[in-house]
Amino acid sequence: MSKKYNVKEVAEVFKIPANKLRFYEKKGLMNPERGENNYRYYYEEDFIRIQTILMYRALNLPVENIKDLLDNADKDNVLDHFYKQWEAVNNNIHRMRDVKNSLEQIMDSIYEGNNDGFVAGIIKSSQELNHIQETRDNWKDKWNFDSWAKRYDKDVNKDIGKLKLYKNYDELLDSVYLKAVEGMGQADSILDIGVGTGNLSNRFLEKGYSVTGVDQSREMMNVAKNKYPKLKLRLGEFLKLPFDNDSFDCIVTTYAFHHLNDEEKKLGIKEMMRVLKEDGSIVIGDMMFEDEDSRREIFDRYTKEQIEEIEDEYYSNISVLREAFQKYGKIVDVQRIDELIYMVCVH
Numbered sequence: 001m002s003k004k005y006n007v008k009e010v011a012e013v014f015k016i017p018a019n020k021l022r023f024y025e026k027k028g029l030m031n032p033e034r035g036e037n038n039y040r041y042y043y044e045e046d047f048i049r050i051q052t053i054l055m056y057r058a059l060n061l062p063v064e065n066i067k068d069l070l071d072n073a074d075k076d077n078v079l080d081h082f083y084k085q086w087e088a089v090n091n092n093i094h095r096m097r098d099v100k101n102s103l104e105q106i107m108d109s110i111y112e113g114n115n116d117g118f119v120a121g122i123i124k125s126s127q128e129l130n131h132i133q134e135t136r137d138n139w140k141d142k143w144n145f146d147s148w149a150k151r152y153d154k155d156v157n158k159d160i161g162k163l164k165l166y167k168n169y170d171e172l173l174d175s176v177y178l179k180a181v182e183g184m185g186q187a188d189s190i191l192d193i194g195v196g197t198g199n200l201s202n203r204f205l206e207k208g209y210s211v212t213g214v215d216q217s218r219e220m221m222n223v224a225k226n227k228y229p230k231l232k233l234r235l236g237e238f239l240k241l242p243f244d245n246d247s248f249d250c251i252v253t254t255y256a257f258h259h260l261n262d263e264e265k266k267l268g269i270k271e272m273m274r275v276l277k278e279d280g281s282i283v284i285g286d287m288m289f290e291d292e293d294s295r296r297e298i299f300d301r302y303t304k305e306q307i308e309e310i311e312d313e314y315y316s317n318i319s320v321l322r323e324a325f326q327k328y329g330k331i332v333d334v335q336r337i338d339e340l341i342y343m344v345c346v347h
């Protein structure tokens with residue numbers, strides 16, 4: 001049996017208050033031996049457990065999750081907890097960034113405004129802040145991509161659906177790839193948003209480019225990882241990209257952007273512009289209409305079922321996208337692949 005330590009000595013070793021050890025015990029994380037006078041005793045073997053608990057606390061994991069991790073340390077459970085924690089941290093970073101931007105706006109308006117006017121500026125900025133945070137937090141995967149992941153590649157091959165949206169799937173992915181690498185150096189970094197099962201990303205990977213895929217569906221990412229073990233993947237959403245400002249030379253995305261409604265698209269564009277380096281480019285391959293007139297013209301020719309399939313998602317009007325990107329000083333070129341599928345290149 002190794003050396004025995006009392007609470008005070010253990011607290012001393014780990015430089016933590018003794019109360020913390022009692023708290024972890026109360027929460028079921030530890031179960032030290034009780035000796036004379038009911039004093040607690042710890043052995044060196046217990047130190048590994050304490051070290052593990054402190055490491056998880058340093059990563060901000062809630063005590064309840066730590067208990068579950070210690071009770072069930074299989075790979076999937078550990079990964080699950082880390083994913084949850086990582087998501088919480090990413091959400092916080094976004095929230096704090098929004099708050100910081102808002103505070104800066106308010107301070108600028110106080111400096112620039114007169115004594116009577118600045119309250120209105122504060123109200124406006126805080127309303128905008130609420131709106132952004134609500135939009136970010138309210139996006140939900142109402143299509144359940146997790147449940148589609150294992151069948152996705154087969155369904156694409158069979159081109160399921162009334163609209164035959166996948167008949168030119170490979171042509172679109174090839175076109176997006178070729179457009180993205182035009183004038184690109186091997187060292188440039190590419191982000192594929194809504195990476196799905198990795199078919200677009202793999203085109204870059206195969207040619208030695210540095211590509212990162214991001215997706216909100218863990219199951220889609222699992223399929224991608226099984227197909228392409230070397231592909232770098234991150235869990236994340238369009239509206240909360242888990243990357244720093246100015247991280248990528250090029251952003252690509254296929255068959256994904258239409259899962260954002262118009263309001264969400266504006267924020268999605270803002271997010272893409274945030275993580276894109278200055279002078280970077282964006283290539284979007286997706287279902288779209290030229291404008292409201294051509295949407296109406298197409299609806300007039302389509303069956304009720306086809307229209308329902310379109311209306312289950314949010315196809316963009318290219319005219320709206322063009323305007324949104326122009327606000328960031330970008331130029332938008334458009335190439336039509338077929339009736340509903342377009343490639344939009346932003347540079």
Ligand SMILES: C[S@@+](CC[C@H](N)C(=O)[O-])C[C@H]1O[C@@H](n2cnc3c(N)ncnc32)[C@H](O)[C@@H]1O
Nearest residue numbers: 145194196215216217220237238254255256259
């Ligand atoms: C139809 S699949 C397309 C997959 C792949 N890009 C391709 O072309 O085959 C759409 C993918 O976008 C992802 N996605 C949808 N909305 C998203 C969002 N808001 N943020 C991140 N990923 C999203 C889905 O999880 C899914 O993997």
